[in-house]
Amino acid sequence: xxxxxxxxxxxxxxxxxxxxxxxxxxxxxxxxxxxxxxxxxxxxxxxxxxxxxxxxxxxxxxxxxxxxxxxxxxxxxxxxxxxxxxxxxxxxxxxxxxxxxxxxxxxxxxx
Amino acid sequence: xxxxxxxxxxxxxxxxxxxxxxxxxxxxxxxxxxxxxxxxxxxxxxxxxxxxxxxxxxxxxxxxxxxxxxxxxxxxxxxxxxxxxxxxxxxxxxxxxxxxxxxxxxxxxxxxxxxx
Numbered sequence: 001x002x003x004x005x006x007x008x009x010x011x012x013x014x015x016x017x018x019x020x021x022x023x024x025x026x027x028x029x030x031x032x033x034x035x036x037x038x039x040x041x042x043x044x045x046x047x048x049x050x051x052x053x054x055x056x057x058x059x060x061x062x063x064x065x066x067x068x069x070x071x072x073x074x075x076x077x078x079x080x081x082x083x084x085x086x087x088x089x090x091x092x093x094x095x096x097x098x099x100x101x102x103x104x105x106x107x108x109x110x111x
Numbered sequence: 112x113x114x115x116x117x118x119x120x121x122x123x124x125x126x127x128x129x130x131x132x133x134x135x136x137x138x139x140x141x142x143x144x145x146x147x148x149x150x151x152x153x154x155x156x157x158x159x160x161x162x163x164x165x166x167x168x169x170x171x172x173x174x175x176x177x178x179x180x181x182x183x184x185x186x187x188x189x190x191x192x193x194x195x196x197x198x199x200x201x202x203x204x205x206x207x208x209x210x211x212x213x214x215x216x217x218x219x220x221x222x223x224x225x226x227x
Contacts, residue, residue: 043115043218043220044218045218046215097159097216098156098159098169101154103153104151
């Protein structure tokens, strides 16, 4: 089955700096790649997603890039704020409604 | 106010007891899912249902059971056969297979189950 890996496991950034989290996937048939943000004790919240027919998608301070050849996709957060501190999960799907999740990245924004 | 609700938020049970976790959605979604989350781990799929009266095992279905009698509801029973049931359980829903935005899964707030 699909194997999704996230790096780094923990990322600390100064407020105002950018944060980048990278995920790799194993199945070249995967065509949908969402990113979720999870705050402590809460359910994951979908923050952005990308499909395999585009290389980049942006929504305000958040962007996702996809490299199908290398089988990796990245989450970019610009101008980080304390409220961006959370665990971020990437996932991949072949369009069958089953998502394979990475193990998550803890992002800490230092004021 | 549309969304996914899970109840209760915290649940305590004695070892050897079955327990049922509730999940309700009013998003008119066809598909529903149950995931298990352990500390420092990603989400692992327990069961999913693409349509009413149908469901399939996920990656870690042993010791769990589900039913899908209504579109809005997808309860999960953690049975005494589950060897390590203490975890954070998350329910999700999506429009469903074949729909344009069917991949997008939306999560409930979760239920933290502790078996004593």
